[in-house]
Amino acid sequence: MTFSGEPATSLGLLLLAVCCQAASGLPLLLSRGSSLAQRAGVALMVTASVAGCAGALGAVFFPVTGTWLLPAGLPFGGLEMGVDALSALFLLPIFIVTGCCAVYGAGYWPVARHPEHGGKLAFFLGLLSAALTVVLVARSTMLFLMGWEVMALAAYFALTTEDEKHEVREAGVLYLITAHLGALALFATFSLLNAATGAYLFPAPGSLSAAGPMATAIFLTALFGFGMKAGVMPLHIWLPSAHANAPSHVSAILSGVVLKTGIYGMMRVFCAFADPPLWWGALVLVLGCISAVLGVAYAIGQHDLKRLLAYHSIENIGIILMGIGMALIGANQGWEALVALGVAGALLHVVNHALFKALLFLSAGSVIHATGTREIDLLGGVARRLPRTALFFLVGAVAICGLPPLNGFVSELMIYLGAFNSIEAAVGLGPSLPALAAPVLALVGGLAVACFVKVYGVVFLGAPRAAEHEAGHEAGAGMLVPMGVLAACCALIGLAPGGLVPVLNGALRGYGATPELQQGIASLVPFGWISIIGAGLILLLALLWVFFARGATRLPVPVAPTWGCGYLRPTPRMQYTASSFGAILVGWFALLLRPERHREEVRGLFPGRASHESHLPETVLEKGYLPFLEYLFEKAQPVRRLQHGKLNIYIFYTFVTLVLLLAITSGQ
Known part of the structure; x- marks a missing residue:
């Protein structure tokens, strides 16, 4: 291994994290069915997360230009690795989510109860985490593709852990087909980049011209290849079934971080062009709007809890694409503020979505673990038996709806501000397109609130709808602590978003923004007011809770049956x-x-069974x-x-x- 430039300690920590991640599944492979081996693998994953977070933060606060070159003796040259602030921002949620999911998995999928699947799942989960890190530190496109393919295969085997089930096998095959179709498009993208630059390396930001058919071909193949992985509609076809049929902590990783590698690839390729044409940004923005609206619309109609969450991933990928599209339009028009708000909003939503979506999938996994089903219409009253899980799910629901004082509000506000900024500056139809983001975000936010009111009300409130799926016991500490960590991260970003300004400024630098914008994101977003309003809202809610709690203690508590709307024998089937x-x-x-x-309609004087599905x-x-x-x-x-x-x-x-x-x- 040779060094180009100053060797970075942060990159060394990241490579240590890769080694720990890749080795985390070996103890269970060597000692099948051993709980001690499973705990050793979890310890390796947690070590990797700590070292990886330290390395990523080091790349933000102590940036260096050095890269590591591993001679490979291959026609396309050596394998070059490096880390900048843009990579670091994507790495942080990867290490947080994979570390939490490893701890959660020991309680959710204990090897003592699943000896036939435990070793396979632990090995491929560790390999998937290591491949994700390699993808983010790759500077040569061939190393990127190697990590990309290992990531695809490891995700397939982790997804198909319960491969004895027909629906799991179908979901795995569909995922594998689409993963390879996307990879073929990326082979074309990187071949075209090599023809344009003469090297199998990611181009520096702003180093290429967007004029000509070569640039258009690079843009379209990258949008297709990375969009397939990210789940951009209509390339999302693998996502709902894969997320629904994977073990819940694998679903959290697929949704929280695997999708984001597609976003990372888009941003890394798109930022290489100094003068993107207007239609590039318009296309990305429109695809984002379609994904956001239809993603949440599909979610509202779902009966499967995890499939519903999967469609919300498509919705949030759409929100991220809206920010990227705004940034491309801003680059075309020379609006530096729009570039900064679009890029920073998209990047912050990458982090936020990873946190709250992982929290929601882990909370859903706790419900499934206790009840034995993910069918929403068979659940009800879960909050009585699983109060902590219900609280964590509620935190994730408020965050994903973009409501204060949690983190989803902050990143969506930045995209709103970009849309309002474009309304003031735009002249003509094309440059006015970013203004489309504001009403679309408002529509998506309203639909998301309606969807999660449905989910929370049907699953956690009311009475159990099926005796065989009544909620069992609350999850153990090994499952609750990771959910608590993710919920705390959501609250911390929502209440103190100003702490992320250095990270966002560094990521803007990695994207290629001007030095003025790298220092000016704090002047474009009222982070201080967000913190004040969030703290005030929490204080108000606490005062209201104390007021009503004290009032309730002074009131009599009569016991009476629930009003049955005129029916003499109300049943749980009468609920929504x-x-x-x-x-x-x-x-x-x-x-x-x-x-x-x-439908089976009611017919005759003495009707038989009627139904509606x-x-x-x-x-x-x-x-x-x-x-x-x-x-x-x-x-x-x-x-x-x-x-x-x-x-x-x-x-x-x-x-x-x-x-x-x-x-x-x-x-x-």
């Missing part, structure tokens, strides 16, 4: 269900969502991709005759292809 609560909102988007309803299909996959693929399958019948299953024939095909390629290249 997930379908009935969201029926009106789903109806608003029925043209796009295409809900399916199945509703189902929201994955419209893009079931109504779009699958019919198109079936059409291609039928039309490709003549081509499939070339598949003889004979090795000598395939060698001949390869020989003919090589001869043709040599003939083409020698003629140039």
